[in-house]
Every structure is written in structure tokens, then in C-alpha cells.
Amino acid sequence: MSELTIQNIIETFHLEVVAGEQWVHRKITTSDISRPGLEMAGFFDYYPKERVQLLGKKELTYLSLLDSKTRRERFDQLCHPITPAFILAHGVGGPPELLELATARQIPVLKTPHQTTRFAGMLTNYLEGQLAPMTTVHGVLVDVYGVGVLITGKSGVGKSETALELVKRGHRLVADDVVEIRQVAKNILIGSSPKILEHMLEIRGVGIIDLMVLFGASSVKDNKRILLVVDLEVWDPDKLYDRLGVDDEKMKIIDSELTRLTVPVKPGRNLSVIIEVAAMDYRMKKLGINAAEQFAERLEQAVMQNTLIEEESND
Template identity: 60%
Template structure:
């Protein structure tokens, strides 16, 4: 399970610790941020205490207008046991009541020189990426003509050899053997290699090879969005394979359904070329050009024309 702490955020964005440094190990469990304007006014009924609290110019200027008698009370409620951190944007001064409440409750208070909107966007993107649902899939991920192709199949079917041939043709390897997948947004899966296997490819009979060392930095990339899954399987004479491409198979990974193709493998078939064509054909379909549907339409036109001639 991926864990993000306040210290991680501090180091990532070079934030300055003002008070409550003992609480930098607090966990951040959600990517949602809170701008506690209503809480400053005293409304804590639905206070999202488990979120990072971000104070901008509006919140701080309003707080300065409050009576001294209520300032500490509001800040103590803001610094709840579940609050991971309170961050002041624009490098503004930190209210003394907040510093006192922070030291008392050990809720870290940090500052950034970035504007509130810019920092909010950057922090949200960072937390969504780090806290995204993840899984691992046995396979190979390759960038083919800009399409992230996840190659799956039984061990020994030729996934790594196909990836090697694609790299020799100028395409880029992302991960071999184990692909770590994160769902960073709805219908948006990103695959990468575990740090231990980065840039490495295992070829039976040769061993482990370093793709970046052999083919250069342009032959690898650290991550890629996955949009197409290709399953390689040994050719089965008893099985009927799709020859037109009218039916689209789907594979669900985490909460996203991906287009899946099944390619039978046997001696004489150039699998790397088939994968290149599959990637290009997938791009054409996204642009609204579907060769299978066009063939079906032409076939229907011929049949209808023959029927009219019979009459």
C-alpha cells in the first residue's frame, strides 16, 4: 500500500516548517484539499479534517478580522487529530493563534511562496498520482507509434522476444515481466516498470539485457498510458479466431476497460509486425476509420444490389 506523509509533501514542494514539526509523519489519505473558509467563520459541522488544509489570502485576511477571543478556539478546532497539515500559500504571515494551536496539537503548519491556485493544482496532481489505485500485471509494456501496448500471455509464448524486435524497429520499452499499473484518473491507466527491473529485458537463452545500454536512451521510457492489450497465445487449430475484427473484446484492469486483441502465435508469423499494425489500426479506429465496418458496409451494398437485380 502506497503511503504519503506530510514530510513527503514538504520535501517534494520545498515547504518551510513554521510549527508542529513533530507531526511531519502524519499520513495523507486523500488527494482532496480543503479551503477552510467556513471553518474560519465558526462552522465545523462538516469539517473535512482528514484533508490537507490550504489557507490563501482570503482565509488569512478574514481570520485577521476576528476577535482575539475566538481566534485560538477556531485554530484549535482546525488542528484536529486527523488533520495531516495546514499550509499557508503566497508566503503570507502565519497567525500567532495558529502557531500556538499547532504546537499544542502537533499538527504541522507549513508555508509556500506559490500562489494558492497554482499550489492547489500541483499538490492535487501529486497526491492523485501517489495515491492512485495500483496493481501489477505479468506482461510487457511497449510504446508502439505512441500507443501503449500491454502484451500479455503465458510464460514462454514470446512476449519479451516480440518486445526486443519492436525496440530494434525504433519503438520503446517501458517494462518487461512485471508492469506496475496506476489508475490516475477515470479510464486512465499508466504503466511503469518496478525500479528493480527498469530498462531490463529477459531473453531466454541469452539472459538479462539492458535495453538502454544496448540501444540508447531513445529505446526506453519510464512510463506510458496503456490503451491497448494484446494477448499472445499458441495457435490452436480447434479454436476459431476473429478474422474480420467486428467484435471488440474488453479486458478490465482496476476500474478501466481496455480494448483487447488475441493474436495466435505459430512459426512463420511475424508477431512484431502484427503488433505494429494492431497499434496503427487502433489509432485509425479512434479517428473514426474502421476497416472492418467499412468492409461490412460494402458487403451489405453488394448483397442488396444482387437482390435488386434478382427482382
């Protein structure tokens, strides 16, 4: 799980710091946010004090109807030492009592010009993505026909060279060598590249190349949902490889399962074309068109038909 601070939110959403600029490095530990409506009315039994608190027009208008003493009592309970920050929507300024108590408790107060509901959705999506369970995988992630393909295999098997050929054929690189994978929901894995490796590709004998410089912005992508894993391995003549593709092989990353294909590598095999076809076949299967199953059904029907002909001839 990534470490996230209020400073990250400020930079991402271009928020204005109203108070507590020196405490913007406070950590955020949950992706949930809170709109303290009931708390404004004095009900604090289930106050989620560990969340970012978002105040909109309704909350601030209600507070304006209270006398200064009551407002101070409410904010005294709202401003808990573990509260990461207060964010004011619609670009409004904060009540003096909030600014005073938040400053005393070292809690930053921010504001955004966005509407409350819109900003709540944007912030929640961002926090869920950043605080999702994360792992790293050695491989290459490429966007092929809209399908996020994670190419894995032992070092030197040709993952980066295959990715380079795919980029030349119009597809997009997401990450090379190290792929950071976040599970934002069950069976939804988002892959991205570490900042230091963004847009970079390592080709043995050539070195590090910047794909965005060489092929343009359309050749790279910041992140992509991973749907298919293609594992490259050196051809083993004694191993029996799947030739029909009826049985799906699975690979587990964090708590999610992905379809995995094992592709043997030997001279003469065009891996980039194979991966393109694999991505297109994956999309067709999701649309309900499975060539392997269709072939198996045809084969079964042919066997049954031949059996009936033999039985009739014997009679």
C-alpha cells in the first residue's frame, strides 16, 4: 500500500491551503471521506475522525445559523488530532472557529472550487487507487488493442524486444522491467510504471531508450487494467504445450485471478503477432465467441456422426 499525504492531494487537485500549510505532510490512511452532517447537529457517536472531512454548502450554511459558542463546540469535537485535513468545497472560506481550532490541533484546512458531490467522487476515486493493495512484478505491460497484456518470463527471454515491436506496430507501452500493480477492486488490477522508469525501455546491446521521444506520446500510457498474462519461456521439446486453448490457465496476483497463456519462444516465432492475436482472441472470448470450444464441439459432432455411420453399416 502506498504512503499518501495531504501534500499529494493538494498537488493532484490544485487545492488552496487556507490554514496549516506546515502540516500538509500528514498521512492519509483510509480511502473513505466524510461529510460531517450529523456531527454538525451534535451527533458524534460514530464520527469517523480518521477520514478527510469534506464540508459543503449544506454543512457551512447550517453552521452559520448557530451561535458562535455552539459552532466552537462543534468544531472542538470535529478537530480531532488524528483527522488528516478539512476541505471546503465551492471555494468558500472557512469559519473562524474552524481555522482557529484546526491550527491549534495542527490540521490543515484546504479549499476547492469544485462542487461538493463532484469533488467527493473525484477524491474517493483517487484515494482508492492510491491506497489500494499493491505489489510489483518483473515483466512488461503493454496496451494491445485495448487489452492490458502483462508479458512475463525469465530475464533475457525477449520481453522488452517484443514490447518494442508491439510499439512499432502501433500499440502502447505502460511499463518495462518493473510493473507496479494495484488491486482497486476484486479482480480489477491496474498496472503502472515506477516514476523513475516511465516511458523507458531497456534493449540489450542498445541500452535505455525513451519511447515517447522516439515514437511520440501515442506510444506510451500511464496505466492500464491488466486483463491477460502472456508468459514467455524458452521452447522445451520435451514439454507438451496446449494446442487447442480449451482449458484456461490462471495466475493469481494479490487476490485477483488473471488468464495466463504460456508461449514457447524459439527462432522464427513472431512473438508480437502472437500477442496481438492473443489479445484479439481474449476480446472475442469476452464477447462469447470461443474458437477452441467451437472446434471441440465440431470434433465431438464429427465423432458421433462417424460412430452412427459405423453402427448403421454393421447392422
